Amino acid sequence: MSKKLVLIDGNSIAYRAFFALPLLNNEKGIHTNAVYGFTMMLMKILEDEKPTHILVAFDAGKTTFRHKTFSEYKGGRQKTPPELSEQFPFIRELLSAYGIPQYELENYEADDIIGTLSLHAEKEGFETKVISGDKDLTQLSSDKTTVNITRKGITDIEEYTPAHIQEKYGLTAEQIIDMKGLMGDASDNIPGVPGVGEKTAIKLLKEYGTLENLLQSIEKVSGKKLQEKLAEFKEQAVMSKELATITRKAPVEVSLNELEYEGSEKEKVMKIFKELGFNSLLDKLGGDVEAGNTVELEDIEFEQADNITPEMFAKESAFYVEVLEDNYHYADIVGFAVVSEKGSFYLPAKLALESDDFKIWAEDETCKKTVYDAKRSEVSLRHHGIHLKGAGFDVALASYILNPSENPDDLSAAAKQHGFLSVQSDEAVYGKGAKRRIPEEKILGEHLVRKAAALALLKEKLENELWENDQHDLFSSLEMPLSLVLADMEYQGVKLDMNRLVNMGEEIKSRLAEIETRIFEMAGEQFNINSPKQLGVILFEKLGLPAAKKTKTGYSTSADVLEKLAPKHKIIEEILNYRQLGKLQSTYIEGLQKVVNNETEKVHTRFNQALTQTGRLSSTDPNLQNIPIRLEEGRKIREAFVPSEKDWVIFAADYSQIELRVLAHIAGDEKLIEAFQNDMDIHTKTAMEVFKVGKDDVTSNMRRHAKAVNFGIVYGISDYGLSQSLSISRKEAGEFIERYLESYPGVKEYMNEIVKDAKQKGYVQTLLHRRRYIPEITSRNFNLRSFAERTAMNTPIQGSAADIIKKAMIDMADRLKEEGLRTRLLLQVHDELIFEAPKDEIEKLKKVVPDVMENAIELKVPLKVDYAFGPTWYDAK
Known part of the structure; x- marks a missing residue:
C-alpha cells in the first residue's frame, strides 16, 4: 500500500482561518472562528487526502536560529490578537481528539519541521502533501511533494507542483529561495534588495539561474540603477536568501512511523464540538453517540405494547408524550414512549389513554418521570382526564436555562444540540405541509422510543451542568413548579363574551369607514390605503410631502416615517389611526374569534416558558400580552374578557415600577x-x-x-x-x-x-442565577x-423582574390552595397577574394577593403591588 504523508503548518492555517471568518463565539463567550475554520480545513484534508501519516507543526516561540543572522527577522509583525491566542489551546485539544500528532521544536519554525520531515518522507518513498498559507513552503515542491497554499479564506487552494511553479513563475522550486533573496518578504521582515520586485527578480533569475551567479555578474545586468542597487545590497541579498531558506536538517526527534494515522476518537471529537457549539459540524460528523457517553442508539430495541400492565412501569422512567404541535390544547396525542430499567416501550395513544394501569402510573407522584415540556405533556393529558404527576425533570426547561439563546423546536433538535444525533427530526418522520401524516406504527414507535431514550441520556448530563452553573435551584424551585401553574392556566383558559366582541368589531368597521372617507377627501381620490406603493404616490407626489429616498419598490411609508410627517398634514394622523384600528380588527377582533373554543367560549393561550432570553414569559395562539392599549379601542378589547362563572369578577394585581x-x-x-x-x-x-x-x-x-x-x-x-x-x-x-x-x-x-x-x-x-450569554x-x-x-x-434587571413574578405565581398558587379559595389565576401579562374570583372572596384577595406578591423575594427596597377588580378585564384597572 502506498504511503501518504500530510504535513500541516498549524500557525499559518490558524491565522488564515481567524482572518477569513468573522469573529464567532460559543455560549461561554470564547472566540471560536479560528478553531472552526481550522476544523473545517482539517475535515476536508482528511476526506480528500486520506493520509496514512499526518502531522501538524507549530512554531515553538518568537525567536529562532534566524534571529542570530538578523535580529529584526519577523520584526514588523503585529502582535497576535488575543482573540486568536485564546483559540490555540482548543486547536491543540481538537487535534488530540482527532489522533493527529503535533510537534514544535525550540529555536525552529514550523516550516523547518515540515521541510525536514518532507525530505525524510521523499527518501522513504512517501507521497507528501504540505498544507499552509505561506508561499515560502513552495520551495519544498518536488516530484513527490506537493505544496497546497490557501488563497482566499481557507477552502480555495492553489497546488504548487514543480510544473505549476514553472508555469506560474518560469522558475524551479529551488529558485523560489533566490527570488525571496532578491525581492525580500515584507510579512517576515526579510529586506531583500530595495527596488527589486517579483517581476524583476524572476527576470534576473531566468537569465542568471541563482542569486550567487547573479551577484558574480552584476556588471552584465542591464540598467545602471539596478546594478548599483545589487552592488550596494549584495550582502543583504545573500542574508535574505539565507533567512528565506527552510532548513531540511532540523533536529526533529519524531520519526515517520510515529506519524501513522489511525483515525479519530469520535466521542472526544463530538465532546469538543459540543463544548465549542459547532452544531453544524456535529451533523457532518454523523455520530450517534452523546459526548462522553458510549450508549449507542443505532439499533434500539423496543416493545410495542398490545396490552398495558403495571410491570411495564418503574419508579424512575423517561416518559415522552407525542402531541401534534398544530393544536395541542385539544389533545391530539399521537402516542407515548416509556424507557426505564423495565425496558423500552411504545404505547399507542388509544390503548394507553383507555388503560387504568397507565392512568395510575401517570398520576403517581412517587413515580419520577423525565419528560420533554412538562407543561405540554400535562395539558394534553388533562384533556383525557389524566393529571400528570411526578414530572421531576424537564429536558426542555433544563436546556433553556443552560442557554436561553438556543431554543430547539423539538426534542430531536434539543438532543442534537447536546450531541445526540440519532433522533430523527419530526419533519423527517411526519413530513411537512400537505404531506404531513403519521407513519405506520413500527416507524412511529421507534421514533418515540428514540426520543425517550435520548431523554434518559440527557437527564444526567443536563442536571450536572445545572449544578455546575449554580442553576439547579432556579430549575427545580422556580421553572419546574411554574410549568404546572402554567399548565393549569392554559387548561383553564379565559372566557370571552362573544356578543361583545362581535359588537366591537362592528363599531371598529364603522370607525374605519369614517376614517377612510376622510382620507379620500384629503387625498382628492380613492386608493388602497393598505398599499404602501399607492399611499406613497398620494403622500409624496400628489400632496408633495417631503419623502425619504425613493427605492425600486417605492417610497417608505413605515410608522416612523409617518410619525415624523404628522405635523405637516392632517392626513397622516388619520392614516396612523386607520392602521392601528385595522390591526385591532384583524389581529384581535377577528383573530380571537378564530381561536375561541366554541363549546366553552374560552381562549386557551399558550405560555412560552422557554423562549425569551430574559426569562420573561410570552404567549401565543392568541398573544394576550400584546393587546395594544394606546388607543381606547385597544383597551376596550379587554371588555370582552369576562369571568367564566356567574357572580364572579376579574381581579388584577400588578407590580409598581x-x-x-x-x-x-x-x-x-x-x-x-x-x-x-x-x-x-x-x-x-x-x-x-x-x-x-x-x-x-x-x-x-x-x-x-x-x-x-x-x-x-x-x-x-x-x-x-x-x-x-x-x-x-x-x-x-x-x-x-x-x-x-x-x-x-x-x-x-x-x-x-x-x-x-x-x-x-x-x-x-x-x-x-438565570444566565444570558452575550x-x-x-x-x-x-x-x-x-x-x-x-x-x-x-438583562439582570429585566430578568430578575421576570424571576420575581414567576416566583409570585408559584407562591400564589400555593396560597390559594392553603386558604381554600376558589379564585383562579388566569393570565400573566408583563408585571401583572389576572385572576377570576367569586365576589365573596374579594376582601380576602385584597390582603392575600399583595402579601404574596410583595414578599416573593426580599430586596433592599419594598416591592409594591396595586390591584383593582371589576366585571371585565377592562374594568379591573
Missing part, C-alpha cells in the same frame, strides 16, 4: 433606595435630582423627561433612543443621561461593573459591541 426597584437593589444606589423606602414618586425624585429643583418646582414636562430616562436606563437606552422618545436633540439627550448618572452614582458604577464582568465571563445573570460584548464591531453592552446592563 418593579424594574426600577430591582435596579435600586442591584446597583445599591443610596438615593434610589431611600426614595423607594420613603415611598416617593420615583419620577419626581429623578426630576428633582437631574434638574436640581425642589419637589414643588418639578413641572409635568420635567417629570415626563425623568420618567423616560428612568425606564430608558432599565432598557439600556442610548442618547439617540432617548432623543427620539422625547423629541429632543441627541446632544441634549446625552447630557440628560450624564446628569442622571451623576445623580445616581451607584447606577453608573453598576453599569460599568456589569459590562466589565460580562466581558470577563461572557454572560450576565439575574438575582436567581458573545458580542467583545466584538470589534462598534455597533454590535454597543448593543451587547446595553444588553448586559438591562
Whole structure:
C-alpha cells in the first residue's frame, strides 16, 4: 500500500482561518472562528487526502536560529490578537481528539519541521502533501511533494507542483529561495534588495539561474540603477536568501512511523464540538453517540405494547408524550414512549389513554418521570382526564436555562444540540405541509422510543451542568413548579363574551369607514390605503410631502416615517389611526374569534416558558400580552374578557415600577433606595435630582423627561433612543443621561461593573442565577459591541423582574390552595397577574394577593403591588 504523508503548518492555517471568518463565539463567550475554520480545513484534508501519516507543526516561540543572522527577522509583525491566542489551546485539544500528532521544536519554525520531515518522507518513498498559507513552503515542491497554499479564506487552494511553479513563475522550486533573496518578504521582515520586485527578480533569475551567479555578474545586468542597487545590497541579498531558506536538517526527534494515522476518537471529537457549539459540524460528523457517553442508539430495541400492565412501569422512567404541535390544547396525542430499567416501550395513544394501569402510573407522584415540556405533556393529558404527576425533570426547561439563546423546536433538535444525533427530526418522520401524516406504527414507535431514550441520556448530563452553573435551584424551585401553574392556566383558559366582541368589531368597521372617507377627501381620490406603493404616490407626489429616498419598490411609508410627517398634514394622523384600528380588527377582533373554543367560549393561550432570553414569559395562539392599549379601542378589547362563572369578577394585581426597584437593589444606589423606602414618586425624585429643583418646582414636562430616562436606563437606552422618545436633540439627550448618572452614582458604577464582568465571563445573570450569554460584548464591531453592552446592563434587571413574578405565581398558587379559595389565576401579562374570583372572596384577595406578591423575594427596597377588580378585564384597572 502506498504511503501518504500530510504535513500541516498549524500557525499559518490558524491565522488564515481567524482572518477569513468573522469573529464567532460559543455560549461561554470564547472566540471560536479560528478553531472552526481550522476544523473545517482539517475535515476536508482528511476526506480528500486520506493520509496514512499526518502531522501538524507549530512554531515553538518568537525567536529562532534566524534571529542570530538578523535580529529584526519577523520584526514588523503585529502582535497576535488575543482573540486568536485564546483559540490555540482548543486547536491543540481538537487535534488530540482527532489522533493527529503535533510537534514544535525550540529555536525552529514550523516550516523547518515540515521541510525536514518532507525530505525524510521523499527518501522513504512517501507521497507528501504540505498544507499552509505561506508561499515560502513552495520551495519544498518536488516530484513527490506537493505544496497546497490557501488563497482566499481557507477552502480555495492553489497546488504548487514543480510544473505549476514553472508555469506560474518560469522558475524551479529551488529558485523560489533566490527570488525571496532578491525581492525580500515584507510579512517576515526579510529586506531583500530595495527596488527589486517579483517581476524583476524572476527576470534576473531566468537569465542568471541563482542569486550567487547573479551577484558574480552584476556588471552584465542591464540598467545602471539596478546594478548599483545589487552592488550596494549584495550582502543583504545573500542574508535574505539565507533567512528565506527552510532548513531540511532540523533536529526533529519524531520519526515517520510515529506519524501513522489511525483515525479519530469520535466521542472526544463530538465532546469538543459540543463544548465549542459547532452544531453544524456535529451533523457532518454523523455520530450517534452523546459526548462522553458510549450508549449507542443505532439499533434500539423496543416493545410495542398490545396490552398495558403495571410491570411495564418503574419508579424512575423517561416518559415522552407525542402531541401534534398544530393544536395541542385539544389533545391530539399521537402516542407515548416509556424507557426505564423495565425496558423500552411504545404505547399507542388509544390503548394507553383507555388503560387504568397507565392512568395510575401517570398520576403517581412517587413515580419520577423525565419528560420533554412538562407543561405540554400535562395539558394534553388533562384533556383525557389524566393529571400528570411526578414530572421531576424537564429536558426542555433544563436546556433553556443552560442557554436561553438556543431554543430547539423539538426534542430531536434539543438532543442534537447536546450531541445526540440519532433522533430523527419530526419533519423527517411526519413530513411537512400537505404531506404531513403519521407513519405506520413500527416507524412511529421507534421514533418515540428514540426520543425517550435520548431523554434518559440527557437527564444526567443536563442536571450536572445545572449544578455546575449554580442553576439547579432556579430549575427545580422556580421553572419546574411554574410549568404546572402554567399548565393549569392554559387548561383553564379565559372566557370571552362573544356578543361583545362581535359588537366591537362592528363599531371598529364603522370607525374605519369614517376614517377612510376622510382620507379620500384629503387625498382628492380613492386608493388602497393598505398599499404602501399607492399611499406613497398620494403622500409624496400628489400632496408633495417631503419623502425619504425613493427605492425600486417605492417610497417608505413605515410608522416612523409617518410619525415624523404628522405635523405637516392632517392626513397622516388619520392614516396612523386607520392602521392601528385595522390591526385591532384583524389581529384581535377577528383573530380571537378564530381561536375561541366554541363549546366553552374560552381562549386557551399558550405560555412560552422557554423562549425569551430574559426569562420573561410570552404567549401565543392568541398573544394576550400584546393587546395594544394606546388607543381606547385597544383597551376596550379587554371588555370582552369576562369571568367564566356567574357572580364572579376579574381581579388584577400588578407590580409598581418593579424594574426600577430591582435596579435600586442591584446597583445599591443610596438615593434610589431611600426614595423607594420613603415611598416617593420615583419620577419626581429623578426630576428633582437631574434638574436640581425642589419637589414643588418639578413641572409635568420635567417629570415626563425623568420618567423616560428612568425606564430608558432599565432598557439600556442610548442618547439617540432617548432623543427620539422625547423629541429632543441627541446632544441634549446625552447630557440628560450624564446628569442622571451623576445623580445616581451607584447606577453608573453598576453599569460599568456589569459590562466589565460580562466581558470577563461572557454572560450576565439575574438575582436567581438565570444566565444570558452575550458573545458580542467583545466584538470589534462598534455597533454590535454597543448593543451587547446595553444588553448586559438591562438583562439582570429585566430578568430578575421576570424571576420575581414567576416566583409570585408559584407562591400564589400555593396560597390559594392553603386558604381554600376558589379564585383562579388566569393570565400573566408583563408585571401583572389576572385572576377570576367569586365576589365573596374579594376582601380576602385584597390582603392575600399583595402579601404574596410583595414578599416573593426580599430586596433592599419594598416591592409594591396595586390591584383593582371589576366585571371585565377592562374594568379591573
